[in-house]
Amino acid sequence: MKKYILSGCMVLATALAATAGEVDMNRLNAFAKKMVESKNQAIGYPINQNVDLQEFYRWFADTGLANVAMNNVGNPRKPAIIHLNTHQFENEVIDFFAPNFGFKKDDYWGIVTMSGTDGNNHGVYFGVKYLLSKSKKKPILYVSEEAHYSIKKLGDLQNLDMRLIKADIQGQMDIKEFEKALDPKRPALVVIAMGTTFKGGIDDQVAINKVLQKKKPIAVYRHLDAALFGGYLPFSDHKDLVDRTKHHFDSVAVSGHKFFGFDEPLGFFITTNDVLKRQNPFQVSYLNDAVPTITCSRSALGPLKFWWKIQKTGLDGYRQQSAMILKNAAYLKQRFDELKYPAWRNDFSNTVYFKRPSQWVMSKWDLAPDFDLRLGGNLAHDIVMQHEGVDTIDRFIEDIKKDMAETTKK
Numbered sequence: 001m002k003k004y005i006l007s008g009c010m011v012l013a014t015a016l017a018a019t020a021g022e023v024d025m026n027r028l029n030a031f032a033k034k035m036v037e038s039k040n041q042a043i044g045y046p047i048n049q050n051v052d053l054q055e056f057y058r059w060f061a062d063t064g065l066a067n068v069a070m071n072n073v074g075n076p077r078k079p080a081i082i083h084l085n086t087h088q089f090e091n092e093v094i095d096f097f098a099p100n101f102g103f104k105k106d107d108y109w110g111i112v113t114m115s116g117t118d119g120n121n122h123g124v125y126f127g128v129k130y131l132l133s134k135s136k137k138k139p140i141l142y143v144s145e146e147a148h149y150s151i152k153k154l155g156d157l158q159n160l161d162m163r164l165i166k167a168d169i170q171g172q173m174d175i176k177e178f179e180k181a182l183d184p185k186r187p188a189l190v191v192i193a194m195g196t197t198f199k200g201g202i203d204d205q206v207a208i209n210k211v212l213q214k215k216k217p218i219a220v221y222r223h224l225d226a227a228l229f230g231g232y233l234p235f236s237d238h239k240d241l242v243d244r245t246k247h248h249f250d251s252v253a254v255s256g257h258k259f260f261g262f263d264e265p266l267g268f269f270i271t272t273n274d275v276l277k278r279q280n281p282f283q284v285s286y287l288n289d290a291v292p293t294i295t296c297s298r299s300a301l302g303p304l305k306f307w308w309k310i311q312k313t314g315l316d317g318y319r320q321q322s323a324m325i326l327k328n329a330a331y332l333k334q335r336f337d338e339l340k341y342p343a344w345r346n347d348f349s350n351t352v353y354f355k356r357p358s359q360w361v362m363s364k365w366d367l368a369p370d371f372d373l374r375l376g377g378n379l380a381h382d383i384v385m386q387h388e389g390v391d392t393i394d395r396f397i398e399d400i401k402k403d404m405a406e407t408t409k410k
């Protein structure tokens with residue numbers, strides 16, 4: 001075995017060494033062609049393929065920035081020691097989103113993250129520190145079993161006591177189970193799902209808050225995992241769902257590459273000044289200040305691209321896109337209903353989940369699988385993003401019809 005691995009490495013090293021100084025363009029071009037051709041059929045994951053960053057990258061190369069190593073290490077709101085950064089743009093990205101989530105002017109702090117998980121990591125970590133500062137006790141983490149696995153992993157990473165709360169058939173946290181599990185003698189770190197990964201269930205914040213008010217844990221921190229729906233909800237008719245003036249959450253994490261259309265993972269995290277001030281300051285003298293972020297070196301390119309996209313799209317653009325994906329998701333559900341094909345869609349959701357079709361359909365359309373006995377077993381879902389218009393939905397439904405005909409014949 002050892003010999004095999006060694007010889008594999010040697011072959012790779014030789015191949016790379018032989019081509020040093022040259023780039024195998026044939027290989028790269030074939031790869032690029034395949035990716036570009038496949039992108040419109042990727043409908044199983046919540047990634048907007050309408051990226052459109054050519055103009056940005058042209059500007060980036062033409063100005064010479066492609067030859068500058070920038071780094072957003074440190075607190076973007078404080079003067080930086082490393083001046084080659086894009087903190088000014090990062091702050092403006094956060095300034096754009098904070099009011100859309102109901103954060104009050106001058107009472108928020110945030111960063112552009114490298115993903116939704118990075119934002120959740122900050123949410124869970126900041127939540128633990130906040131609760132320790134209020135109660136001197138480590139919290140229990142409450143999260144629905146259908147919430148994203150990143151939360152469970154992050155709880156594990158911090159060695160937290162975790163209560164996985166059962167979810168109902170639509171993927172929403174079961175409130176009775178939450179009430180039963182809630183221990184008022186320990187601080188509560190509640191992670192609320194704004195769109196569960198598979199079914200697009202939205203946890204009921206009103207009901208969660210009622211339980212918290214009734215049982216009164218010694219301290220409470222609410223983190224909104226809005227990685228999935230936090231992109232479009234603030235720009236929809238249902239924006240109250242992610243408005244902290246209505247629901248009083250303490251932090252929110254959103255994925256950037258899902259709704260907003262980026263070529264790589266991105267996101268943002270926003271919290272309040274009160275939460276920020278209760279963090280371990282970790283004074284770092286060579287960076288001129290306390291560094292609240294978990295991650296040290298951070299991308300400078302990500303915030304710059306985000307800023308560019310916001311400038312190009314604007315509030316109205318996001319509103320139109322938000323309305324369009326919800327309308328198209330409703331259309332997809334209607335097409336399934338016409339076929340009497342088992343399919344479901346939660347309120348305010350761009351996810352349609354349905355009986356899992358044959359493997360050729362799964363592979364062709366890059367669909368994600370799941371399983372729920374309550375809904376008959378094998379499932380798949382389509383998350384309708386901006387690149388999945390009516391034409392694509394119709395083509396997909398043609399394949400579902402073909403599959404139905406083939407499976408009844410068997």
Ligand SMILES: Cc1ncc(COP(=O)(O)O)c(C=O)c1O
Pocket residue numbers: 115116117118120147148150193194195196197225227228255256265266267
């Ligand atoms: C509900 C939810 N939370 C968190 C994440 C993780 O986000 P990311 O992939 O940006 O790390 C996802 C990803 O699909 C998600 O659906």
